[in-house]
Each structure stands twice: as structure tokens, then as C-alpha cells.
Amino acid sequence: MHIQTAAVHTLRDFEHGAVVPPVHLASTFELDPATEDGAYAYQRGANPTRAQLEQVLAALDGARHGFAFASGMAATAASLSTLEVGDEVILPASVYGGTYRLVDLVLPGRGITGRFVADLAELTDEDFTPATRAVFVETPANPTLRITDLRRIVELAHRHDALVIVDNTFMTPVLQKPLALGVDIVVQSATKYLAGHSDLLAGAVTTDDDGLADALRLAQKAQGGVLGPQDSFRLIQSIKTLPLRLERQQANAEAIVEHLRGHERIARVWYPGSHSEEEARLHDAQATGRGAVLSFELADGLDRVAFLRALRYPAYAVSLGGVESLICRPATMTHEAMTPEGQAAAGISTEMLRLSVGIEDLADLLEDLDQALAAAG
Template sequence: MHIQTAAVQTLRDFEHGAVVPPVHLASTFELDPATEDGAFAYQRGSNPTRAQLETVLAALDDAAHGFAFASGMAATAAALSTLEVGDEVILSASVYGGTYRLVDLVLPGRGITGRFVDDLDALTDEDFTPATKAVFIETPANPTLRITDLRRIAELAHRHGALVIVDNTFMTPVLQKPLALGADVVVQSATKYLAGHSDLLAGTVTTNDDRLADAYRLAQKAQGGVLPPQDSFRLIQSIKTLPLRLERQQASAERIVEHLADHDRIAQLWYPGLHSEEEARVHASQASGRGAVLSFELAGGLDRVAFLKALRFPAYAVSLGGVESLICRPATMTHEAMTPEARANAGISDEMLRLSVGIEHVDDLIADLDQALAAAG
């Protein structure tokens, strides 16, 4: 089944012939007094509406198990919850700021070490120690859009008994399926493309590993960071239009990248595959598109604030993946948890801007960018 069909048709056969799933709001469920059995008992453990969403999430990733959490960071925390005292996780230096905050400030208190490296593709066998239990990958990276070879890192990590966890938020299952490339776990901030309307917080985890699935099920029940029924229903409905939305957003992003590539008021441009021919080759081998996020830096002498104030359509706000275009300054917004030294090491300058392209007409977006660049000085 193509993903465009799976997004719409995974759930069927609802009561009364309804073509959309019902919302089950109950926090508790009646059990059989004789056996104390029941498909559901308490909403934190499981809920029919959330279970339906998790069926859809697994189907999109061709996974055996799917889990829905209250936010992308709750999903990431659950994915890392199998790490124990003395363990180490390797991450890219340019990882999302929220993940950096978790690994840098929270995990050390649990006896877990995070090691941030400049380029995951430069990892060799010598970089792994007995303590290395996981490699956490974003590809494309946020916000540098650098590419990591998932097949190579999966093979390398598995030789040393380490898990491979991939944050697939930027690509979604529409453009990239990390489990098929050797990853053990996929996490997403469903707040972004899956929900798609900047009105819902959610996070997802998918895996084919039964043992890991048991751990994530425990994380849901023990830690309680689960997605409520109403939001689960809304996410099911939003996912139905995900392939269409992303197709439009990506096509517009490609046009904008072409327009800005030779613009005399753009000093640097970041987009998947632009860094090198090798990264372009790797990305093309593991993804079916380049997504709808790009980053850029204005040419010297231009006024960043004037540019941002002049924009009519992209809102100056964090997040991405919504139907409306958004622009942000990673150094002070998405990656403010990182020290200036860490940001510099990750290639995130104070002047870098990250643009998430929405579904507005691309000609309007390009005209808006041009007039704002003209207003910048």
C-alpha cells in the first residue's frame, strides 16, 4: 500500500458505518469482575483512540509498534529511556536544541553521558567504547540540513551493540523510512508535519523491536506523558493530508532554494544535499525528497531585524511543518539551550535564519522574500 493510501485507509470498519474513527474520552474502563480482563483499563495505559492513532503511526513507518506521546521531547525522552547508568549516547553537534538540553542537562543526573561529534559520518569503530549504547541521528540535521548515511551508521553501531535512534521529523515517513535503512527506533515531533497546523503538541516513536516496544509501553504507563484522546483523533485526521501538504511544501521549497541560490543578498544557503556532492548522493539514496525546510544567512551589511519585520507571510516563530510558513533564528530560539561555543561547533551562526515553507502560493512567498531583502538595507 502506498503511503498516500495508508495515511487515509489504515483505519476502517467503524461502528454505525462511520468513515472517521470515534473519540473515546473515558479515563477508565469497566472490567470483568470474574477475570478482571478488558481490552482497556485506564487511559494512561491505553485508550481506544490513541491505540487507533498508534496503528496508523506504525503503518506509515512499516513498523510493528507505534507509540504516541504528549510532545516530541516526550517521545525523544522515551526513546532514550532504555539507557542506564554508565551508558553513553553519541549525537551530532547540530542536534535539535531540545534534544541537546535533555542530553546535556538532564541525562548526566541519571549517570548517562552524551558525546556530541562534528560529523557522524566520520565515526569509525575506534569511536565506540563498551559504554556506547546508542547513536542518535537527525538527517537532515536541524538547522544545518547536513546529511548522515543511515545505512553506514546503522551497520557501524550494530557491530558494537549500540542502538540507532533517528529523529525523522524533517522528512516524515513520506520521504524517508529509517527502519528500512537499519535504524532501531524512529522518533518524530508530530507537532510539525504530521499535525501540520501549528495547533497541536505530539510526539511519536516507532520500532520493530519487541523488547524496545515493551520499554516504550512502560514509559507511557510509568511516566504518563501520553497523548490525550482528543489530540489523538485530531492527529489521525491531520495525517490524512500529510502527503498532499508535504508535496506542495517541498515543491515550493525547491523553487525558493533555486531563487535564493544566486541571490546577491544571501551570503549562505543550507538545504539537504547542498553541502557536498557526497551528501547529495547519500540523501538521494535514502530519501525520496529534500523536504521543505531551508536555512540561510543574509549578506554582510544587511539588517536582519529589518528583513524579518518586512516579511508579510512567514511568521517569526519557532516550530516548522505547518501549513503556514514560519521563520526563526535558531541561535536564540530553537537552539538557545546550547552555549555559544557549542553552536559555533555545530555550524549555527548568530545570523542563520531557518525557513519552514508552508502551502501558500510560492510566487507570493518569493515576492515577499524579495521585498524583505530589499528592505534589509
């Protein structure tokens, strides 16, 4: 099936001829007293509605296994819980602030080390030590939109028996399928594009590896960060329109990039492939689109606060991927956990703004950006 069909028809043949799945709210399930067997026992371990969502998540990624968590960070934490005491994970310096916080402040207490590098494109065999057990990748990176060659990282990491974990939130399975490129684990903040309406928290993990699936299943049961049945049902329903939403968002974003690139009041625009022709080529070789997130800086002398206050449609708020446009300042919002030195190393300036483009009418968005730029001074 094509992905739009899979988004709608992965789940079929419900009881009573219903065309949408039921919601199973039960926290516990009756077992056979003689054998103590049953398909389900307790909601934290498994729930029929969550199981249906996990089937959809796996189908979209072309994966053998899918797992639903209570948030994107719960999904990321579960993927990194596959590491053990003494292990090291390599990450890009520009990694999402929540992931940075987890690796910088929490994992060291569990005996796991994180090493942040300025550019994964420069990673070589010499950067791997016997302790290096994983490479964590965002491509496009958040918020610099830098591109990492997934095939190269997979070959390099696997040569050293290290896992490759990819945060695919910006691309979703609609635009990029890392597992097909040899990646071991894919995580997503399902809060973003999968849910798409800024109204629920959720995380997704997929893998083709049976052993990793067992570890992720244990993380669900032992740590308890699972998605409840009502939010699982709502996410199943939201995913049905994911390809359609993303198509409109991406078309809007492409037009906005072209508009801002030539604007005299814009100093710089970042989007996937903008760093170099090589990164553009790499992205086109591993993804089928450039998504709907871009970053930019105002020209010198313009008032950032006045610009943001003048905007009528993009809300000044964290998050991304919803049907409404959102704009934020990464240095003080999404990546505030990083030191100023860390932000500088990651290429995040204090004036960078990140725009997540929604499904609004393009003409209205362009007009709004122009009037806000005019109000900036």
C-alpha cells in the same frame, strides 16, 4: 498501500458505518470482576483512540509498533529511557536544542552520558567504548541540513551492540523510512508535519523490535507522557492530508532554494545535500525528497531585523512543518540551550535563519522574500 492511501485508509469499518473513528474520552474502563480482564483499564496505559493513532503511525513507517506521546520531546525522552545507568549516547553537535538540553542537563543526573560529535560522517569503530549503547541521528540535521549515511551508522553501531535512534521529523515517513534501513527506533515531533497546522503538541515513536516496544510501552505507562484522546483523533485526521501538504511544501521550498541561491543579497543557503556532492548522493539514496526546510544567511551589511519585520507571510516563530511558512533564528530560538562554543562547533552562526516553507502560493512567497530583502538595507 501507497502512503497517501495508508494515511487515509489504515483505519476502517467503524461502528454504525461512520467513516471517521470515534473519540473515546474515558479515563477508566470497566473490567470483568471475575478475571479483572479487559482490553483497556486506564487511559494512561492505553486508550482506544490513541491505539488507533498508534496503528496509523506504525503503518506509515512500515513498523510493527507505534507509540503516541504528548510532545516530540516526550517521544525523544522515551526513546532515550531505553538506556541504563552507565550508558553513553553519541549525538551530532547540531542536534535539536530540546534534545541537547535533555542530554546535557537531565540525563547525567540519571547516570547516562551524552557525547556530542562535530560530524557523524567521521565516526569510526574507535569512537565506540563499552559504555556506548546508542547513536542518536538527525538527517537532515537541524538547522544545518547536513546528511548522515544511515546505512553506515547502522552497520557501525550494531557492530558494537549499540542502538540507532533517528529523529525523522524533517522527512516524515513520506520521504524517508529509517526502519527499512536497519534503524532501531524512529522518533518524530508529530507537532510538525504530521499535525501540520501549528495547533497541537504530539510525539511519535516507531520500532520493529519487540523488546524495545515493551520498553517504550513501559515508558508510556510509568512516565505518563501520553497523548490524550482528543489530540489523538485530531492527529489521525491531520495525517490524512500529510502527503498532499508535504508535496506542495517541498515544491515551494525547491523553488525558493533556487531563487535564493542566485540572489545577490543572500550570502549562503543550506538545504539537504548542499554541503557536498557526497551528501547529496547519500540523501538521494535514503530519501525520496529534500523536504521543505532550508536555512540561509543575509549578505554582509544587511539588517536582519529589518528583513524579518518586513516579511508579510512567514511568521517569526519557532516550530516548522505547518501549512503556514515560519522563519526563526536558531542561535537564539531553537538552539538557545547550546553555548556559543557549542553552536559554533555545530555550524550554527548567529546570523543563520531557518525557513519552514508552507503551502502558500509560490509567487506570493517569492515576492515577499524579495521585498523583505530590499527592505534590509
